Amino acid sequence: xxxxxxxxxxxxxxxxxxxxxxxxxxxxxxxxxxxxxxxxxxxxxxxxxxxxxxxxxxxxxxxxxxxxxxxxxxxxxxxxxxxxxxxxxxxxxxxxxxxxxxxxxxxxxxxxxxxxxxxxxxxxxxxxxxxxxxxxxxxxxxxxxxxxxxxxxxxxxxxxxxxxxxxxxxxxxxxxxxxxxxxxxxxxxxxxxxxxxxxxx
Amino acid sequence: xxxxxxxxxxxxxxxxxxxxxxxxxxxxxxxxxxxxxxxxxxxxxxxxxxxxxxxxxxxxxxxxxxxxxxxxxxxxxxxxxxxxxxxxxxxxxxxxxxxxxxxxxxxxxxxxxxxxxxxxxxxxxxxxxxxxxxxxxxxxxxxxxxxxxxxxxxxxxxxxxxxxxxxxxxxxxxxxxxxxxxxxxxxxxxxxxxxxxxxxx
DNA sequence: GTGCTTATTGACTGGAAAGTCAATAAGTTA
DNA sequence: TAACTTATTGACTTTCCAGTCAATAAGCAC
Numbered sequence: 001x002x003x004x005x006x007x008x009x010x011x012x013x014x015x016x017x018x019x020x021x022x023x024x025x026x027x028x029x030x031x032x033x034x035x036x037x038x039x040x041x042x043x044x045x046x047x048x049x050x051x052x053x054x055x056x057x058x059x060x061x062x063x064x065x066x067x068x069x070x071x072x073x074x075x076x077x078x079x080x081x082x083x084x085x086x087x088x089x090x091x092x093x094x095x096x097x098x099x100x101x102x103x104x105x106x107x108x109x110x111x112x113x114x115x116x117x118x119x120x121x122x123x124x125x126x127x128x129x130x131x132x133x134x135x136x137x138x139x140x141x142x143x144x145x146x147x148x149x150x151x152x153x154x155x156x157x158x159x160x161x162x163x164x165x166x167x168x169x170x171x172x173x174x175x176x177x178x179x180x181x182x183x184x185x186x187x188x189x190x191x192x193x194x195x196x197x198x199x200x201x
Numbered sequence: 202x203x204x205x206x207x208x209x210x211x212x213x214x215x216x217x218x219x220x221x222x223x224x225x226x227x228x229x230x231x232x233x234x235x236x237x238x239x240x241x242x243x244x245x246x247x248x249x250x251x252x253x254x255x256x257x258x259x260x261x262x263x264x265x266x267x268x269x270x271x272x273x274x275x276x277x278x279x280x281x282x283x284x285x286x287x288x289x290x291x292x293x294x295x296x297x298x299x300x301x302x303x304x305x306x307x308x309x310x311x312x313x314x315x316x317x318x319x320x321x322x323x324x325x326x327x328x329x330x331x332x333x334x335x336x337x338x339x340x341x342x343x344x345x346x347x348x349x350x351x352x353x354x355x356x357x358x359x360x361x362x363x364x365x366x367x368x369x370x371x372x373x374x375x376x377x378x379x380x381x382x383x384x385x386x387x388x389x390x391x392x393x394x395x396x397x398x399x400x401x402x
Numbered sequence: 403g404t405g406c407t408t409a410t411t412g413a414c415t416g417g418a419a420a421g422t423c424a425a426t427a428a429g430t431t432a
Numbered sequence: 433t434a435a436c437t438t439a440t441t442g443a444c445t446t447t448c449c450a451g452t453c454a455a456t457a458a459g460c461a462c
Contacts, residue, residue, distance in 0.1 A: 002429080006439070026308065028230035032420060041441055046421065048439095099308070107227060107304065144392070152392055155361075191345070191353055194395065203459080207409070233450060242411055247451065249409095 011048050014040055015062060018055045023096025026103050027056050027112075057115050060104050063097040064119050066090075068126060080134035080193075084156075127157060138193070156192060212249050215241055216263060219256050224297025227304050228257050228313075258316050261305050264298040265320050267291075269327060281335035281394075289361055328358060339394070357393060 017038035021030040032052055036042045049055045067090055071077060074086045091098035101123075108116045131153045140149060218239035222231040233253050237243045250256045268291055272278060275287040292299035302324075309317045332354045341350060 006429085010439080026227075026229060028227060029310065031418085033418075042421085043423080043442075044440055052420065103308070107300070109230065110225075141395075148392075191349075192393070194342075207459085211409080232448085234448075243451085244412075244453080245410055253450065 007048070010040075010044060014045055014048060014055070015058060018059050019062065019096045019100070022056055022059050023099045026099070027109055030056075053112060053115075057112070057119070059100055060116065061119050063094075063101045064123060066094065066097055067101060068122060071126065078130065078133045080130065083130050083134075127154075152192070208249070211241075211245060215246055215249060215256070216259060219260050220263065220297045220301070223257055223260050224300045227300070228310050231257075254313060254316075258313070258320070260301055261317065262320050264295075264302045265324055267295065267298055268302060269323060272327065279331065279334045281331065284331050284335075285357075285361060292361075328355075353393070 014035065017035045017040055018030075020038070021034045024030070025034075032042065032045060032055070035045065035055070045055070049058065067087075070090045071083065071086055074082060076082045077086070104116050105120060131150055134153075135146060135149055138149075140146070215236065218236045218241055219231075221239070222235045225231070226235075233243065233246060233256070236246065236256070246256070250259065268288075271291045272284065272287055275283060277283045278287070292303075305317050306321060332351055335354075336347060336350055339350075341347070
């Protein structure tokens with residue numbers, strides 16, 4: 001095997017173990033030693049990464065890229081319903097990515113915020129784009145401004161991400177329904193859109 | 202000063218420092234040493250508490266009690282709008298309590314879940330009561346079941362708690378509006394209720 | 403005050419964590 | 433193949449953290 005290939009393989013092995021560790025235990029709760037216990041030599045980790053923070057940020061970056069990739073591959077992504085459904089799908093199928101992304105979004109460690117912000121901003125830009133597209137195809141009911149609706153969408157995002165990527169959600173009615181493909185997203189979205197739009201959506 | 206008074210004062214001092222520490226850094230990120238650095242002797246902490254977990258659970262319990270207390274003191278608590286507004290108010294004014302409560306709700310450490318659950322359940326009971334009361338005074342629009350509406354309310358809760366208790370929220374438009382008392386809650390709630398109820402709410 | 407209990411102190415321990423390093427194995431280039 | 437560079441190893445150091453403990457100070461009951 002070529003050298004560069006080996007290095008790449010090593011790095012991806014480390015990242016995989018790290019995703020598991022941080023996905024399970026979060027940034028503060030996760031340890032480099034645990035990553036080693038997945039069968040990777042410690043020195044090798046520090047040969048490829050500058051330190052714990054560096055590994056964590058790589059995981060966050062990978063989570064973000066996978067999420068955005070996943071979303072952009074979807075058909076009809078400009079449709080808010082398929083967009084949100086895809087997002088929930090992703091968080092449901094990739095719990096480690098979900099947890100890492102979510103923790104960074106809500107409670108990332110203070111000393112890392114400068115590094116975390118740019119990673120998260122790509123997702124924010126995509127969101128903004130989709131939300132504006134969705135708003136273009138809606139007629140808002142009286143008393144609802146475009147800004148109101150945007151705020152509303154942002155809150156919706158926290159709600160969906162947070163709820164469906166969190167442990168609390170496991171073993172709830174909603175979780176079961178989604179597993180059984182009695183998909184409730186359309187219904188929820190219907191409730192929400194019905195709240196701001198004119199007429200039937 | 203009386204002995205029992207001193208002990209009480211000591212405990213409340215420890216708790217205050219601990220609330221700061223866990224509120225800032227979360228359970229895994231918070232350390233007993235940092236609590237000591239607030240001017241409390243370490244031995245004294247362990248004289249009054251069994252360990253880090255014990256301190257943390259006391260903080261969580263205090264957060265929960267303060268939240269529930271705050272909510273129950275409100276006028277017209279049975280009204281969903283004032284209820285949610287009060288909740289957001291609380292989280293906004295008590296960021297440490299908010300963060301601790303929120304972390305426990307979403308990502309409490311695995312080994313503590315048995316101790317955390319009963320503390321959180323009081324809040325859940327209160328919620329359930331309010332939600333049902335609110336539903337009694339609403340006529341749901343066609344195709345929306347009572348269960349749907351309850352799920353919807355629960356999601357709303359995560360959304361509001363999560364969003365308004367998280368660092369991401371700081372320095373956002375919404376945050377500014379709330380600080381300036383251009384309270385946006387009624388509007389949000391209106392959107393939400395309009396999504397499930399028949400006619401104008 | 404005397405004897406007793408409890409509060410308080412700070413130095414201490416053991417272990418686990420992040421991070422280092424010299425030595426070796428394995429590719430790479432000439 | 434020889435010289436060189438990079439990957440890999442495991443033992444090592446340092447730092448930090450949870451938790452302990454013997455000694456002292458302070459309230460309390462008589």
